Amino acid sequence: EVQLVESGGGLVQPGRSLKLSCAASGFTFSNYYMAWVRQAPKKGLEWVATISTSGSRTYYPDSVKGRFTISRDNAKSSLYLQMNSLKSEDTATYYCARSDRYNYPFAYWGQGTLVTVSS
Amino acid sequence: DIQMTQSPSFLSASVGDRVTINCKASQNINKYLNWYQQKLGEAPKRLIYNTNNLQTGIPSRFSGSGSGTDYTLTISSLQPEDFATYFCLQHNSFPWTFGGGTKLELK
Numbered sequence: 001e002v003q004l005v006e007s008g009g010g011l012v013q014p015g016r017s018l019k020l021s022c023a024a025s026g027f028t029f030s031n032y033y034m035a036w037v038r039q040a041p042k043k044g045l046e047w048v049a050t051i052s053t054s055g056s057r058t059y060y061p062d063s064v065k066g067r068f069t070i071s072r073d074n075a076k077s078s079l080y081l082q083m084n085s086l087k088s089e090d091t092a093t094y095y096c097a098r099s100d101r102y103n104y105p106f107a108y109w110g111q112g113t114l115v116t117v118s119s
Numbered sequence: 120d121i122q123m124t125q126s127p128s129f130l131s132a133s134v135g136d137r138v139t140i141n142c143k144a145s146q147n148i149n150k151y152l153n154w155y156q157q158k159l160g161e162a163p164k165r166l167i168y169n170t171n172n173l174q175t176g177i178p179s180r181f182s183g184s185g186s187g188t189d190y191t192l193t194i195s196s197l198q199p200e201d202f203a204t205y206f207c208l209q210h211n212s213f214p215w216t217f218g219g220g221t222k223l224e225l226k
Contacts, residue, residue, distance in 0.1 A: 037163075044206065044217055044218075044219050044220050045155075045163065045206055045208075045217040045220075046217065047208075047214060047215040047216070047217070050215075059213050060214075061120075061213075061214035062214070095162055095163075100168070104151075104153070104168050104169060104210065105153070105208070105210050105215065106153065106155070106163070106165060106208065107165050107168070107174070108165075109162040109163055109164070110162060111161075111162050112162055
């Protein structure tokens with residue numbers, strides 16, 4: 001069974017940094033593209049970052065490019081999101097998501113971790 | 120960026136009804152369109168990928184269609200567990216973008 005468990009969320013002041021983690025199990029982690037998706041309170045979904053199987057390719061929307069960095073450790077079956085220069089508009093639940101075997105996105109999701117950016 | 124316009128935003132329906140939810144892309148997305156269901160307090164779940172491919176384990180009352188810029192999710196006969204919010208996602212080109220969501224409520 002595919003399991004994705006996010007951690008690392010919490011309350012952080014504007015301008016500070018936070019690193020999220022996602023522990024994967026139930027599949028061969030190194031075979032799949034992975035991603036982060038966020039959802040602001042009572043709002044819609046926003047794609048945040050995607051990383052290739054080896055980690056050599058990463059993709060971001062303009063809203064986080066240059067501030068967020070996605071990475072992975074295939075030996076530990078773990079995905080990460082380093083978030084710097086946080087803004088109030090980054091407040092959201094952050095979901096870790098796995099692609100399917102064709103690399104089509106967001107086939108499986110974790111339960112999410114809440115990040116609140118506030119002074 | 121490709122904009123995804125989802126309609127309606129809210130939909131009231133009864134058990135047994137047939138309902139359709141639409142997503143219109145601002146440009147051709149070549150059928151790279153997924154549908155997701157999200158229940159309150161839960162993570163989204165993928166229902167359909169690439170317009171009309173049913174995710175394993177999803178009931179056959181869910182179906183998808185479309186091409187070019189216009190796509191539709193159809194639920195043929197609503198069941199009590201189908202009342203939720205639905206989102207579309209285009210993954211034809213970066214940045215991947217979601218529709219604004221459709222909240223399906225019990226009439």
